[in-house]
Amino acid sequence: MRPIEASLIEAQAALNALLSDGETLNAIDRAGQLLVSTFERRGRVFSFGNGGLMCASTAELRNTAQGCTCARNAVDWLNALKVRQ
Secondary structure, eight states, rough: HHHHHHHHHHHHHHHHHHOHHHHHHHHHHHHHHHHHHHHHHHOOOOOSSSSHHHHHHHHHHHHHHOOOOOOOOHHHHHHHHHHHH
C-alpha cells in the first residue's frame, strides 16, 4: 500500500469514529454556535494553537459570522470551548 493510501484510510477511520460519537458532535456544535454568536455581537475569542491552522480557522469563523460559507476546524472549536469554560 502506498503511503498516501494509508494516510487516507487512517483519516477515514478517524472521521468515521467522530461521526459515530454523538456526544463529541454535540460539543462541536455547541462550540461552533458559541463562537459564531460571539463574533456576531462583535465579541472577542482568544484561541491558542501552534501554527497557521489556528489563525486560519479563527478567521474562517469570523467570516462565517459575517455570512460567508467557510470550512471549519472542529478541533479548534473544541479547544476554544475548553478555554472559555
